[in-house]
Amino acid sequence: MITVFPFARVLLASLILRASLGLAAAQADRPDAAVPEEAIVKPDLMKRRTAEYDYDPPAAGSYQLPVLQPAVDGTVLGTDFKPVRLHDLMRDRVVVLSFIYTRCTDPKACMRATGALSELQRMSRQFPDVAQRLLLVTLSFDPAHDTPGVMARYGRVSLGYGVGCEWLFLTARTREDLAPLLEAYGQRVDARQKPSAFGPYYHPLRVYLIDPARQIRNIYSYGLLDPRLVMTDVQTVLLETDASRRR
Amino acid sequence: MKVIVRSRFAPRGRGQRLAPVRVAPKVLAGLALLGLGWFGARADETCMSPYMPKITGQEEFVYVWTLGVEGWGDESDKVVTLDVRPGSPTYGQVIHSASVGGRHEAHHGGFTDDRRQLWVSGLDTSHIFIFDVATDPARPRLVKTIKNFAQKTGLVGPHGFYALPGRMLVPCLSNRKDRGGATALVEYSNDGRHLATHWMPTDRDPRGAEIESVADGYGYDARVLPRKNVMLSSSFTGWANYMREFGDLVQDAEAMKQFGQTMVLWDFHARQPRKVFHVPGAPLEVRWAWGPRNNFAFTATALTSKLWLVFEDRDGQWRAREVGHVGPEGQGVLPVDISLSADDRTLFVDAFGDGKCYVFDVSHPHHPRLVHEKVIGRQVNMVSQSWDGKRLYFTSSLLAKWDKKGEDNEQYLKGYSWDGRELSPQFAVDFAAARLGRPHIMRFGSASLYN
Numbered sequence A: 001m002i003t004v005f006p007f008a009r010v011l012l013a014s015l016i017l018r019a020s021l022g023l024a025a026a027q028a029d030r031p032d033a034a035v036p037e038e039a040i041v042k043p044d045l046m047k048r049r050t051a052e053y054d055y056d057p058p059a060a061g062s063y064q065l066p067v068l069q070p071a072v073d074g075t076v077l078g079t080d081f082k083p084v085r086l087h088d089l090m091r092d093r094v095v096v097l098s099f100i101y102t103r104c105t106d107p108k109a110c111m112r113a114t115g116a117l118s119e120l121q122r123m124s125r126q127f128p129d130v131a132q133r134l135l136l137v138t139l140s141f142d143p144a145h146d147t148p149g150v151m152a153r154y155g156r157v158s159l160g161y162g163v164g165c166e167w168l169f170l171t172a173r174t175r176e177d178l179a180p181l182l183e184a185y186g187q188r189v190d191a192r193q194k195p196s197a198f199g200p201y202y203h204p205l206r207v208y209l210i211d212p213a214r215q216i217r218n219i220y221s222y223g224l225l226d227p228r229l230v231m232t233d234v235q236t237v238l239l240e241t242d243a244s245r246r247r
Numbered sequence B: 001m002k003v004i005v006r007s008r009f010a011p012r013g014r015g016q017r018l019a020p021v022r023v024a025p026k027v028l029a030g031l032a033l034l035g036l037g038w039f040g041a042r043a044d045e046t047c048m049s050p051y052m053p054k055i056t057g058q059e060e061f062v063y064v065w066t067l068g069v070e071g072w073g074d075e076s077d078k079v080v081t082l083d084v085r086p087g088s089p090t091y092g093q094v095i096h097s098a099s100v101g102g103r104h105e106a107h108h109g110g111f112t113d114d115r116r117q118l119w120v121s122g123l124d125t126s127h128i129f130i131f132d133v134a135t136d137p138a139r140p141r142l143v144k145t146i147k148n149f150a151q152k153t154g155l156v157g158p159h160g161f162y163a164l165p166g167r168m169l170v171p172c173l174s175n176r177k178d179r180g181g182a183t184a185l186v187e188y189s190n191d192g193r194h195l196a197t198h199w200m201p202t203d204r205d206p207r208g209a210e211i212e213s214v215a216d217g218y219g220y221d222a223r224v225l226p227r228k229n230v231m232l233s234s235s236f237t238g239w240a241n242y243m244r245e246f247g248d249l250v251q252d253a254e255a256m257k258q259f260g261q262t263m264v265l266w267d268f269h270a271r272q273p274r275k276v277f278h279v280p281g282a283p284l285e286v287r288w289a290w291g292p293r294n295n296f297a298f299t300a301t302a303l304t305s306k307l308w309l310v311f312e313d314r315d316g317q318w319r320a321r322e323v324g325h326v327g328p329e330g331q332g333v334l335p336v337d338i339s340l341s342a343d344d345r346t347l348f349v350d351a352f353g354d355g356k357c358y359v360f361d362v363s364h365p366h367h368p369r370l371v372h373e374k375v376i377g378r379q380v381n382m383v384s385q386s387w388d389g390k391r392l393y394f395t396s397s398l399l400a401k402w403d404k405k406g407e408d409n410e411q412y413l414k415g416y417s418w419d420g421r422e423l424s425p426q427f428a429v430d431f432a433a434a435r436l437g438r439p440h441i442m443r444f445g446s447a448s449l450y451n
Helices: A004-021 A086-090 A110-124 A128-132 A148-159 A175-185 A227-246 B025-034 B149-153
Strands: A075-077 A083-085 A094-100 A134-140 A166-170 A207-210 A215-220 B003-005 B021-023 B061-067 B078-083 B093-099 B106-111 B117-122 B128-132 B141-146 B155-158 B162-164 B167-175 B184-189 B194-199 B222-225 B230-233 B262-267 B272-278 B296-301 B306-312 B318-325 B335-340 B346-351 B356-361 B369-375 B382-385 B391-395 B412-418 B423-430 B438-445
Touching: A075 A086, A075 A175, A083 A086, A086 A134, A086 A166, A094 A110, A094 A175, A094 A227, A110 A134, A110 A148, A110 A207, A110 A227, A128 A134, A128 A227, A134 A148, A148 A166, A207 A227, A215 A227, B061 B106, B106 B162, B106 B438, B149 B155, B149 B194, B155 B184, B162 B222, B262 B306, B272 B318, B296 B335, B335 B382, B346 B382, B382 B438, B391 B438, B412 B438
Parallel strands: A094 A134, A134 A166
Antiparallel strands: A075 A083, A094 A207, A207 A215, B003 B021, B061 B078, B061 B438, B078 B093, B106 B117, B117 B128, B128 B141, B155 B167, B162 B167, B167 B184, B184 B194, B222 B230, B230 B262, B262 B272, B296 B306, B306 B318, B335 B346, B346 B356, B356 B369, B382 B391, B391 B412, B412 B423
């Protein structure tokens, strides 16, 4: 039971997640399957409006993103169970970092964040230069449940066809190991005092944009997590980085 | 009999004739002789930032940012906490008070996006006080004071606190250089660091915005409609006016021209102004509708007593249009604060001049219909509405030097119920009798937010 239950939960979350990502479960479990035409991003994806995001994003580089705070380093676990420093994974890339836990069933929280990262990954196919310089990170704040194995399964579901930029699924050895990281990023996580259908933790949705100098440049929550805006911000940071290196 | 107040009440315009504002004699007497004020503040659950959790059930506490009064208690500005839990033995009573020391012209405040901190400010000193409201929601605790806001930003009068993810948007009223109305929007991180300053567009520096008539560069409120990536700001007046004794101010025709007459539509994500609407008469509070297809916002103009609608038309163009009058036709009652219900159907409008709350059916936003009016007190300023629209709270004070004088200087917080037809009183707290001060902005608290 101990091993079945976590897996069952991940499976349930996976099914919901797949529905939110618009992916067929059977296809997603076959990474070696041929990529169908509909999975390939169309050139107009950045201009596709939705009822929730009913506008055209501003042009990349046409605005400023102030430095909010340093993106601090910490030790995390990859799906290979090996400890690694977060900054070592980032290398010289722009990073979109999302804190989640896989037991979350709130459609406006963790699943929304993972769905947005999935969309970003698809979008990155449209911009090969960006894809090489963009890293997506999904980091669990529930290491007692979200073991590297659980994160690997969560990742397999989320990755879909796995095309586009790199996307890592991480966790930590213990919650104590993670605490300094959560504190530094301002990601609040509280155990619910009353049972909830949305899962055992109360937390604001937070996704972070980190530049190659390891500084946080934007924070997204529900209502702001338009993948087109995030991609525009990524491009803005890259344009700024390139310009500063030319100087 | 009606009295016509001419251009000294009317704002500046670019080559255009200013419409006179007609004000009832009783109101005029209050303005000229008693030193009234009318510019209200925002405060209610239905106007909170969309980026923070809302209290959709019963609020438990009302936090009241209160101006200190010389000779009353400790004479200092303070956050006063009222218990509004039905059935509580202290229902409708003050249960806590946290003084910040000194008088700073307490005015507005707002929560951070995680709703764990309440930021409040002084319009005079430009100090910002940060309270922890999560550890013990019944007893807010001052944890940090930002004293270098003016030096850091070049601005004075930090007016509002609008939660964005990880940061606060702070629309200001004035600037450090001349203390006039030219001002900016400022961003601070949740831990109190200055991040960015976005100056309002002016005729001289439109910053790429299309100007309908004039760009005065003034500020007051700023609110976001995320679904359309737009932000709307409004305009009031500078430190030189709002810190002046009102009786003197109204005698100064030049000073009375220094009031805002614009609203600015921004590209929110880029923080770039797109269009400057001409909305004469000091448009104050901005209230975006909540409905998923309701692309509009209301405001009320204090000097001209009008309701305005800013909306996106069928061609995707944003426009501003006058849609109604507040108070008896032809009279100015000085509307200050407004509150739009969560279903976008009911608009509550507080009028400082006659102390009334006017209730409009705005189911057809282009055609508001008055359905109820109620005298709340001799002066009423702010209104806060619960998310379910059943409870409303009113406070009395505006600014230390603009509040009414003598017997009209009532200072209170009153709780009312709303049954869809009528406002009915539930409780009242006399802030003067309790020697607490002049109650201003209200924010709701609940322990349920944190568990």
